[in-house]
Amino acid sequence: SMRALPVVLPVSFAVLDDDVVFRTGTGSKLGAAVDHAIVAFEADDVDFARGTGWSVCVTGRASEVYHPDELAAVAALEPVPLVHGFSEHVVRVRADILTGRRLRPASPEGVGASSTRTMRTRG
Template structure:
């Protein structure tokens, strides 16, 4: 069933058919390598709790001194939670990946930590220059995630050495 779903996905996106059906091996990444890979992608997903349930939103980001920085809007649930928590931060996860559905290789990284609103006007202006949201919605808030836990895996051919990028 899963192979048929994968074949439909590949066909719908115009990719060539996946021919390599050999199993893949999962190789654990060091936190430094995981953060480097996360920084190589312009978009990821922020995962937070909303109404006691996990919620994920795709956002673009930048890395700044090991922290993940995103912009968001006034009405965002994440902004409300951060404001209600008195500046102590809200625990979130941030995930980015680069998976090749044809070759069935790639990587996935999850960074977990506290997210806080950036309130210093100079820093807000700096991040507004560095980070341009992809949507037409006015993103007037900046959020910084300081990762306390960074994990990642790389999917490689079962006989691969795990060193591809």
């Protein structure tokens, strides 16, 4: 959040040990990580022509990655930032709550589209 309001920002990301990781420069995303804020991260994809898609949401504590082994693992995954510039920091969002939804097209009989939802919490 920024000034107590929700913020949505696009990032390129990767998954490391079930957690979301991404590179960022100094700013609001890094500030949230340094403060160990609880954040939500969503990724989705929809094929409108087929009426299919998926959506995944990860909710958990953000933190900056400092350990050399973890930084090397993230570098190997190559989450390339969407914006050019300095992205010298790595943020990890711990997947404490993971929800997902798969979208299915309408049936040939004309019954509406459906979705299946799953949820997992980390103990």
